[in-house]
Structure formats: structure tokens, C-alpha cells
Amino acid sequence: MPDLLIRNIHPMGLDAQDILIRDGRIAAIGTGLAAEGAEVVDGKGAIAIPALVDAHTHLDKTTWGMPWYKGRKGGDLQALIDNERNERRAIGLDVHRQSMRHAIRLVENGTGHIRSHVDVDTDHKLTLLEGKLRTRAALKDAVDIQIVAFPQSGLMVRPGTYELLDEALAMGADVVGGLDPSSMDRDPKGSLDAIFRLAGKHGKPVDIHLHEYGELGSFTLEEIIARTEALGMQGRVGVSHCFCLGMPDPLRVGQLMERVARADIRIFTTGHPSAEVPSLQAMRAAGIKVGMGCDGIRDTWGPWGQPDMLHRARIVGMKNRMRRDDELELLLDVASRGGAEAMGLEAPGLAIGGPGDLTLVAGETLAHAVVEEAPRPLVVKRGRVVARDGVLALAGVTMP
């Protein structure tokens, strides 16, 4: 692959520079760069940021591009889970096609890394994982996809799920998932022991959905912290949502955040608009590594969302009462470099030697770029242009 020379861009909104990417890594940053045989792209003075990172999504769930789904139900979490499991086949939700649509839109919007949970249950077995593995392979030049084997319908409450998770991890899933060990699995000890047993067996990290509120969530979180420390899993455990850290008890929340930071547990937030969520500013101040994700997009659960990390950053920012430029810059960091760090990846920073993953964004400043609704002018993965002006530009790959 030829070198890529991007001329006239403003890395992180700073003075105009050129960036040269060679063998997938940033080889030079400076003015008036030249490289024989390089593909040269005019950045037209746009701001460059590291690739955006969707650290929590569900590529196997979206109905994007399908007929409008009218069957959404009310009710509790269990009702929504059951509805989805029962409706997947009825509405013809082909996981490979749908995850391609979802992931390609993320790429077109500047995303270079995705952590996607995939449902593993005794009805669908490993078919959803298979569809997503095909998508990962098809998009390997455009985006890195981490797959979490996720017991969406419960682990302890549906015998046979443990064995399926075990098989999923052997097949190529990267991370062991979990779901509300207390409120959904009704057996926090059994559920967490099983999750950490799988992590040990496969040598893979953990990422647990924790929707449990208040003291119940805090109890479960304490159990996660205890196992993380006892098993030496610091830096390899994530908790998604973690609504309990949003409870209105600053003292208790402060103590828990301190313990989360000490155990180096990563928190993945989606800024859920109608839930109590952990404060992004407080988590960062406590030293917690935080990622951000779009979560489900227009799926059987809900109609909301866009496959775009800047759209999600706006939701998270509004939720966290951010308004100043420095707060918007923090938001952008969590949606890119910080998210990569929280996922355990090399955290890019547009530095020489760093990964050649970046996106150009519209806007006069970094803060402006967060709120401006406009296509990304250019998206680059490992030194390869993968999208221009919001449209995929990758040979051999088309939007299904």
C-alpha cells in the first residue's frame, strides 16, 4: 500500500500541518512534507482528530435500512429482551446484513474502533455471532471490531448459555459479556463466578452490562471489584452503563468511584437520556478510564439514535450539563482516544509512531466540531482512506 500524505490539516485544531502515514502508522507530522509515490490528499484546512471509538454498541440488533419496525413494546427490561429474541426471525433481521449497515455508517462517520456486544442465547445459539464475524472480516481494512459474547437473555436463568458463551469465545469473540447479575440473573455470585471463570479459561477480558440502580447496583459493582482484584484482572474488566454510579448520593458514589479507579475497572457510558448516569466529569476526575458508545440504534428496543459517535457525544454532553469548550474537548477525547484506552487498545493521539487512524471533522475548533452536524470530510484507517464526505470509499465493499 502506498504512503498516505494528508496536506493542510489542523491536528487537534492546532496550526496547519501535513501528516504522512506509512505502513499503517504516522511517520511524520510537519509543514511542507513530501513523499515519493505517496497518495496525496488535500485536507482543505479541516481539523484532524484520532479515529472515533464506539466502545459500546450492538451491531446485531439494528433495523437500519429495513422497513419501519412497528412492534416496539412497553414494559420492563425482561419484556424488551423477550420481544427481541422472539421477533428477530419474524422481521427477517439478518445479522450480517444489518451489522454491515450499522458498522459502515459508523465508519462513514469517522469510527475506527468498535466494541460490539452480540447476543448469545439458547434460541439463536451462535448464529448471531457467525453473522457478525463475517462482518468483522469484510470490514477488516476499515474498522477494528471487538466482539463481546453477551448473554442478553440471561446466563444463570437459561441453562445452556454458559456452554454457548464458552464456544463463542473459542470461535473468536474477544470479550466475556454479562448482564445484571443480580436483577436479571437473580444469582450474583453464580453469575459473576461464571463470567470470571470464562475469562480465566480463555484469557479474555470482561465487559458486564450493569443497569441495576442504587444500592443493588452498588452491591453488584462491589462484587465485580472484589473479583477483579482477587483474580488480578485490573485493567481487564469493564462495566457498561453502571447506572448505580449515577445515584444521588455523592459520598457513596465518590467512594465507589475511588474503588473502581483503584481496581482499574473501565466504565462504558451511553449517556442514557432517561436514566441516572454516572457523571463523566466525576469519573475522569476520579481517574477512571471511560469510553462512550452509541448503544442500540433503531432496534426492537427503541427508535432512537444514529450510528455516529459525534451524535452520541452530544447526547452525553447534554446529559452531563457540559457547555464550555474545555468540556466539549473532554467529550471528544472520551469519544476517541479515551475510548480506545478504556478498551485496552493503543490509545491514538496523532503522534509520530502512533496508529494511522484519524478522521477529519467539520468545524472551526474542536468544540465546534462536536456540535456541528456535517459529514466527516475524510476517514483514514491504518493509512488507507476508507470514507470521503460521509460515504464509504473502500474497494470491494458496498453498503448492503
Add this chain to the structure above:
Amino acid sequence: MPDLLIRNIHPMGLDAQDILIRDGRIAAIGTGLAAEGAEVVDGKGAIAIPALVDAHTHLDKTTWGMPWYKGRKGGDLQALIDNERNERRAIGLDVHRQSMRHAIRLVENGTGHIRSHVDVDTDHKLTLLEGKLRTRAALKDAVDIQIVAFPQSGLMVRPGTYELLDEALAMGADVVGGLDPSSMDRDPKGSLDAIFRLAGKHGKPVDIHLHEYGELGSFTLEEIIARTEALGMQGRVGVSHCFCLGMPDPLRVGQLMERVARADIRIFTTGHPSAEVPSLQAMRAAGIKVGMGCDGIRDTWGPWGQPDMLHRARIVGMKNRMRRDDELELLLDVASRGGAEAMGLEAPGLAIGGPGDLTLVAGETLAHAVVEEAPRPLVVKRGRVVARDGVLALAGVTMP
């Protein structure tokens, strides 16, 4: 003006029809309509809804289209108010130009009615109102703008403001505004008496910003209810935000909502993403007439928002945990017909004899139209096409 015949549209998502608009009102709805000399437009099978209604915004505040504003501050409400009052001239915020930009984008996005608060204070006196009156006149064929004379910097705490409000109402402001009679004006009795005195003198309705939380807000709300009933102002008093109706005390909130409904006080919500807000579903169930607004857009207060009522409907819907189609249809009703009703206007319903204000929207169903991010194909005001495909199309008016 010739008649307007719009062919092949789905009113409210129902079967395809034609709509004929004559003399600003809907003259016929049916299939195969014809009208000699009419301007004929092909609706291409899109869904038609009544004009969207922005029932709470601030056209005099936006920096839309100006250089990125970097001076946003943290701090409390008073700090934000002072920052704005002091910065208006420094950043060159020309109210006529900016309110044109804001209102035209609302029109392009299908808005037919706007209620806009305009700051009246002893620094800027009536200059902001003057700029907005020019905008109202310039856009009279495209959108109806109600102007609220709004003491943003306080009424009781800044002597001279009362007289300015009095003058503003004489000059053409339509509604008497107010701001947090307890927490900001520090004199709820004096503040409310002054507001209602102005309303009586000018025979105009009232719309009070009430950010006060919990019991303080409830106390102020009770005082508003008492004056509304004592003065026979039922149906002519609005409360914007009314965060106190979002407090986590269902019994107290239920009783207050019942009293608000009985006094026929209208509530205007913006679904503020980081505040406790009143439940839209609960307000409608209590029989309260509710409107929805975009509030400030990219102003000195905050960077968020879009001048688009469907964008705002999504924020309000997410905040209210809506997900089902019937919930999204309720949302759309509040953002259009319901908002007009709450503002005291003739509430359109795409019925023969009703106002010829409508917009076409993208999407297969009403619910889909709420979440689909796409330009409005056609916007019609009193039988005149004012925008096509998201761009103003009104002779003699251009985006400044």
C-alpha cells in the same frame, strides 16, 4: 394568490389524498382533486402533518452562522445571564440578522408558528425587541411569530425593567414574560403581581419561565395558579420548563398537575436533558395542554440544539422514555397541533376549513418521521410554498 393543490400525500400517514388550499385554508381533501389555475405540487407520496410549532425559543440569542463562540462560562443561572447581557455587543450579535437565521431554519424545517421570548433589560432596553419585530415583519408570509417580552435579567431586581416591559407590550410584544419570581426575582409576590398587572393592562397573556425546583417551584406555581384563577385568566397563562413538576414525588406532582389542568395553565417543555422535567405523558393524561420548544440554540448559554422541532421532539421523547409508535405519535402531536393549541392558536388538524399550514416529512409512518434525520420535502404556510427540500423558497427573502 393562486390556489395550491398538493397531489399524492398521506395526511397523518393515512391513505394517499390530494389537498387543495384556497385563501389560506384547506378547501378540500380527497382523491383526484382538480382546481383551475391552481399551483400544483407533487407530494410524491410523503406524509403530511400540520405545521410544526416551536412554542418556546429565543430568536434573539443564537450565534448560528457567526464565528464559533468560545466564551461560554460555567456557574449558575445568574452567571450565564450576566455573561450574555455583557457579551451581546462584544461579539456583534445583531438580533435582526440572528433571529432571521434562526427563524428561517425553523421554517425550512417545517415550523409554522413560533413563540419567542425576547430579552428586555435596562442595558439593552428595547433594541432586541426592535430587531425581532423587523424579523417578524420580514417573515410574515412564512411563519407566525409570537413575541414574549421577557425580563431575562430580572424584573424586581432591576428597577426600570417594569416600565420597559410596559413599553414593549405597547410596541407589539404579544405576551408578558417572567423569570423565576422566587429564586431570581427574590420577591414572588411583587414579581407575579407586576406580571399579572401588565397582562391586565394590555389584555395580553402570560408565559413565565419557571426553573425553580421542587418545593420552591411548587410554591411559586401555586401562586401562579392562584392569580390565574382569581383574575379569570384561565387559558391565558403559560409556564415554561416548570421543572418542579418533574420532582420525584408522584403524589405531590399529581395534585399539582390536577390544579394546573383545572386552571387551564399551559406548560411549555423543552425536555431539558440534564434537569428533572415534567413527564409529557403524565401532563397529557392530566388534561394539561402542552407545547414543546427548541429553547436556545447555540447561544452564549450553551452550544447545543438545532433549529428543528423534530430534533427537539427526539430529545423530549428520549427524556420521557418513549419508544412505542403511539408514544412517538403523541410527541409529534405536541410538536405541532398540541403546541398551537397550548399557545392559544387555532389548532390545525389537516381538516377541511382548517388553516393551510402543513409540512411534508420523510418516513414511512408518523413514528418513523419523528426519528428520520432528513430535510422536509415541502413546507406550506397559508397555502403558500415557503420551503422545498429544506431550503427557503419565498420570493424576496434570503438567508442573511
